[in-house]
Amino acid sequence: MKKRILVGLVAVSSVAALLTGCTGTSGDAAGGADAKPYGDCEVSGKKGEFTLQTLEEGKLTVKADLPSRGWYNGDTVDSIKDGVDYCILANIAYRSGIDEIDLQNSSFDGLIAGKAGDMDLTLNQITITDERAEIFDFSEPYFSSTAGVVVKKGADLDADSLRDAKIGVKQGTTEQIFVESTLKPSQQVSVFPGDPELDAAVAAGQIDAAVQDLSVALGSATASNGAIEVIGQYDSGQSMGVLLPKGSPNTAVVSEIIEQMKQDGTIDELSSKYLSVAYGVDPTEIPLWSIE
Template sequence: MRRRPAHILAPALAVLAALSLSACGENSPGGSSSAAVTSAKGGAYGDCEVTGTKGSVKLKTVESGTLTVAGDLPSRGWWNGNTVADIKSGFEYCLAANIAHRAGLEKLRIRNVSFDAMVAGKGSGYDLAMAEISITEERKKAVDFTSPYFASNIGVLAKPGKVTAENIRGLRLGVKQATSGAKFVQETLKPAKAAQVFPGDAEMLAALQGGRIDAVLTDTAIVLGQAKGSGGAVAVVGQYETGESYGALLPKDSANTAVVNGVLADLTSEGALDALSEEYLGEALGGDPAAVPVWSL
């Protein structure tokens, strides 16, 4: 799997069809633990392989010697584990590990923070957040974003054979609170019935599988993993092109934003982001986003 360069990132994972994929599911609740700390051992954090020169950049962190990263945890492929304490790998986890390494920080602390609090700029006590967060002009009013490191359209997850581009506006739709998918449904798709809003992916998927809603709309890169984990019960039947990209979120006017942008640029040019995508997202997504039919409004 290869991504395009960061400034024109697209999740075109064309080699996935050739991979032997194991089943994986939706984002799971964070369990009883809301934070976990990993200390660098032998130059690595958890199961991540880090690259570049240790201490080549400097970050101002909330805790000395530690990079504290918030996420909506766990999230298969991005933050792998059944609980927060289990997380030792994944695209965003290992991206955070690489940032910590290049900043010369010996510890990586991850915190489970609600998605809506992160994007509203209401969270505190962490240096940056990564939770498959789409960069939007509205969110930029409250927080800073780095340059993009991944892109995703809005995918439609449904039981096979029930939802089409022609009938979707008349169905019962589900969205995740404070996401770009929720905004897309409300302002652009404009269904006949207001979409049901859920606090997290797990609750939204349960409602779909239980028949309380007909379709879920959120990032294609997320719903592909949910479809794979369902064992065929649900599928990604379509997607809408929105040109969205994921970026790391930082407090408004953070002095660290430019530094992290520099790290992302280096990781991109060195092929490190490509390697993370290939290692962690192929199995998690369980399909090629480029192969999902694009629906017109």
């Protein structure tokens, strides 16, 4: 099965765990004539065509689990200037006539639990589920995904033996639900607070495999310098959307902007520009495993 990878890869691994409590604003911190309101992102469409009701006038407040290779590129919040999600944010802001993005770090688990604090929205490769839709609003999907299987380089695992392996997942992800409810391995599933901890456990041999969103898995493998690799993927039938507070007046508008960016090719272009370089592999060549 070949998915729309260029408009369907999703969630990527964090490359550092040093960002708790940090906040950042797009452009140069000191402002001035050389400041870039949208970092290094190219924006398109008509500026101010849409209107968003934001927490602070002229500012888009965003929370995300940062950084995220290919999606939010950088080592700290302040250094993030591009990536797929960041540049989608830039285009949402631009098309809404907003010149400032206030990017703040939050744990993924805190985000999906509704404990991240006030924000206008987040793009963080978040899968749309019925349970999450009960407490949040979601835009129209902007990416679809599969679940990738990550192992230590050279590990002797395949689709048949995975169920008897010791599997790890990131807490609060749909991959945790997928593994526990659908894959149903014979050993107890190990749950980790973040991608760095999960990836480290794979590399150290503490677990036999990790199941992550495919793009997260590919990002993890790339960042590991060959220590871990992606050996398979499952079609989880999932899609990602922009997450907004429940009852947000901006949900329909953001959906309209996302649909416009899909139609005018912006999201495809961002995917091609940032994800292919970030992963260095064609995701369609990774074996698709089935659950029997």
